Amino acid sequence: MTTQEATPTTSDKGTPSSAHPLDPLGAEEFRQTAAILRRDAGVTDRWRFAAIELVEPGKDLVAGFSAGDPITRHSRAVCFDRDSGDVYIAVVSLTEDSVISFDHQPGVQPNMTLDEWHECDAALREDPRVIEALAKRGITDMDKVFMDTWTFGDFLIPEKYKGRRVCWTDTWLRTQEDSNPYANPVNGFHCLIDVNAMELLEIEDSFEIKDKPDSMGEYAPHLVPGLQQRTDITPLEITQPEGVSFTLNGNELTWQNWRLRVGFNYREGMVLHRISYNDQGRERPVADRISFAEMVVPYRDPSIDHVRRTAFDIGEWGLGFMTTSLELGCDCLGEIRYLDAVLHDTAGEPYTITNAICIPEEDDRVLWKHVDSVAGAEVRRSRRLTVSCHVTVANYEYLVYWSFYQDGTIECEVRATGIMVVSHIDEGQPVPHGTLVDQRTYAPFHQHFLVARLDMNVDGGGNTVYMTESRGASVSDADPYGIGLVLESTPLKSEADGRQDYRWETQRTWKVVNENSVNAMGTPVAYTLVPTGTFPAMLDPDSPVLKRSQVIGHTLWVTPYSAEERWPCGEFVNQSIEDEGLPVWTKGNRSIENTDVVLWYVFGIHHITRPEDGPVMPSDKVSFLLKPFGFFDRNPALDVPASGGHCHS
Ligand SMILES: [Cu+2]
CATH class of the missing domain: 2.70.98.20 (Copper amine oxidase, catalytic domain)
Structure with a gap:
């Protein structure tokens, strides 16, 4: 990470050491991690690095650190062999230029990566089976198709694909080069793909909304029909003429x-x-x-288009x-x-x-x-x-x-x-798990x-x-109007x-x-x-x-x-x-x-x-x-001065 104005610490300028033990890994440290694992652990070009991060030093070490002290840097990588599917967690000493550990992790799938997300889209759009299946729906310009890759839980992976790195895709369509693909769902059309082999496993072509609704899913001003942008907004500037008051x-x-x-x-x-x-x-x-x-985003619609959506x-x-x-x-x-x-x-x-x-x-x-x-x-x-x-x-x-x-x-x-995410529906189709947000279009x-x-x-x-919980009193001799409120605090x-x-x-x-x-x-x-x-x-x-x-x-x-x-x-x-x-x-x-x-x-x-x-x-x-x-004895902001120039003290 580098600061724009301050001196770079761990930076893409290739500084190998850090100014502070908690500084994130720098560019050279990522490169070095991969190079050490290629050199000493048998990682080849067929592998992917799913994640590389700093091994944060212990709290005591950080608390005792003073500027200029020598820093020992370790990184941790999750990497996997695309051919065998084997996953490893590696810990690398950047300071000693060596592998500390390299442990096989059976039966797990690492996080997805941006590379895979882009490669899935490209691979599916080039696949003759996808091209043929979409052509049957009248979709022939594959440059306007977008395959959005989603992961899913093991419980929805077909038995025959279990254990493989499997994703499913939504299919979306741009009406023109720079329009919003999410405006046009290709409902009922999903691909299952083995992401390691980058191989289409199967196409689920389950249903088609033949009569497309007259919906408008564009937000870029030049694509919104008849949009007149507001003209009654005057400039609002925020300035600090003497600079910021933080360091x-x-x-x-x-x-x-x-x-x-x-x-x-x-x-x-x-x-x-x-x-x-x-x-x-x-x-x-x-x-x-x-x-x-963590962030868990379950979609609450059991239909085939949405049931796998548990991000x-x-x-x-x-x-x-x-x-x-x-x-x-x-x-x-x-x-x-x-x-x-x-x-x-x-x-x-x-x-x-x-x-x-x-x-x-x-x-x-x-x-x-x-x-x-x-x-x-x-x-x-x-x-x-x-x-x-x-x-x-x-x-x-x-x-x-x-x-x-x-x-x-x-x-x-x-x-x-x-x-x-939206789905199109047929005329009169009920929408129990979403809201109609446009003509025959619902969002789950x-x-x-x-x-x-x-x-x-x-x-x-x-x-x-x-x-801590507040409780209102019952009417009693001591509190005939039942007006008391007490706080109960229970240690966990x-x-x-x-x-x-x-x-x-x-x-x-x-x-x-x-x-x-x-x-x-x-x-x-x-x-x-x-x-x-x-x-x-x-x-x-x-x-x-x-x-x-x-x-x-x-x-x-x-x-x-x-x-x-x-x-x-x-x-x-x-x-x-x-x-x-x-x-x-x-x-x-x-x-x-x-x-x-x-x-x-x-x-x-x-x-x-x-x-x-x-x-x-x-x-x-x-x-x-x-x-x-009660962290402070009173309002700790009593010492904040009145704003200069605008209001009196
Ligand atoms: Cu939402």
């Missing part, structure tokens, strides 16, 4: 009292490390590492691989600093996503205010520092924003936009479950998570306690408490996870979809920290049968009291599709908060 030094970001490091990998995309708040000279840790660890956008595809470059004035507005990201293709060759991460300082309306009848008004503007990135997962966009506020709050916001219901992995570290040392002592569901009727929240550190009132300091954007899975316990993604069966899971436990549905979710992550780790019901805890928070969008979500979806927003609760 980006390599990948370390400091702003007002906040300090954090920005990381990046193929799977989680952006990762935030070592988040701390400087409380009047005291550097107080809040979280060791926060990221998104694991993080475990199967990778938010890092799907991250796109951002553009000033469009994706981000104001005085922006960017970080580039470096990733690799399936040959291990590095490439750079320029402006992958955008860092603006943003106005956020009012921070605090009071108008006194004698003294007048005191008002402060709120500002936040946002670290954001955008990912495009085929038809969908996810926009990720982590914001740090002056009152110690951390906010995670995700916006979903892009194009909904689906859910986007995101799993945030929150490796908290509130004030250092051990943390305990408490469930073991992983079984740590499996939690949201409860609206008690306004349940979860507090990450440090009982070894008290505030001025003598109360243990805490950060509260304010659960918004949460909804139940609504999947039958016997559903094979839920078996693969048991994490979505609860709002929150809490585990003791383990460096190995990173992927809540397992590392290899592609073609998985069962969730090999959280349900397996938590079987031992370990203690989660007064220890290094990790919270797995499940939130997202229960997407009941709307006509207004097409042909391109206005951003749907969802968020949650990590809010200080």
